[in-house]
Amino acid sequence: MITYRFYPSLLNVFSRYLQGGNLTAQSLIDSINRVPTPTTAAQERGVSFEEAVVKGTDEERFDPEIIKKVRKLLPRPIVETQVYCQWEIDDVLFYGYVDLIGKFKAVDLKTTASYQPGRFVHNHQNLYLHALKRKGIKLMEYVITDFTDVYVESYTLTHPIDKQLEEIRLLKTFLEEHRPLITDKKIFVLPGEEADGRRRNQ
Numbered sequence: 210m211i212t213y214r215f216y217p218s219l220l221n222v223f224s225r226y227l228q229g230g231n232l233t234a235q236s237l238i239d240s241i242n243r244v245p246t247p248t249t250a251a252q253e254r255g256v257s258f259e260e261a262v263v264k265g266t267d268e269e270r271f272d273p274e275i276i277k278k279v280r281k282l283l284p285r286p287i288v289e290t291q292v293y294c295q296w297e298i299d300d301v302l303f304y305g306y307v308d309l310i311g312k313f314k315a316v317d318l319k320t321t322a323s324y325q326p327g328r329f330v331h332n333h334q335n336l337y338l339h340a341l342k343r344k345g346i347k348l349m350e351y352v353i354t355d356f357t358d359v360y361v362e363s364y365t366l367t368h369p370i371d372k373q374l375e376e377i378r379l380l381k382t383f384l385e386e387h388r389p390l391i392t393d394k395k396i397f398v399l400p401g402e403e404a405d406g407r408r409r410n411q
Contacts (some may be wrong), residue, residue, distance in 0.1 A: 286312020
């Protein structure tokens with residue numbers, strides 16, 4: 210029975226918390242509770258870049274060579290954009306949206322101020338592969354730009370996900386230990402409630 214709903218950005222924040230980043234338990238709880246935070250300039254630029262690449266919206270804001278390089282790495286044809294994914298992992302409904310899919314691969318566009326190889330090796334979005342397997346998707350690619358160059362990380366269904374699954378287990382424990390502080394009840398599935406993540410704000 211599904212008891213929890215988890216999505217990648219939350220799990221990635223929790224992963225940073227576990228790794229001893231600059232996150233306190235309170236800031237993690239704020240993330241779980243979706244306490245509003247101002248959109249940063251970097252986040253806005255990332256969203257605008259994705260719109261420019263996929264839809265051609267305001268693409269003059271960006272280096273045309275970077276746009277061209279990124280588009281060359283996208284599947285042709287693009288079958289669908291903003292594709293809903295969900296995968297049941299024991300009592301967890303893992304859900305979210307991947308930027309786009311082709312016939313055999315899913316692609317998520319990423320922007321960053323600086324890039325280090327292997328940055329997404331343990332990213333929870335890698336689990337989208339398992340959610341999309343029934344659609345014939347065999348490859349998850351991150352197409353990343355620092356607005357100077359373009360990089361690609363590719364992961365297959367055989368890529369180990371032990372770390373992500375362990376972090377899902379640890380997040381369940383954290384939630385139960387701090388349950389009185391969790392105000393966003395969407396993360397918990399109540400008895401008789403619909404578990405589908407599409408009914409929830411992500």
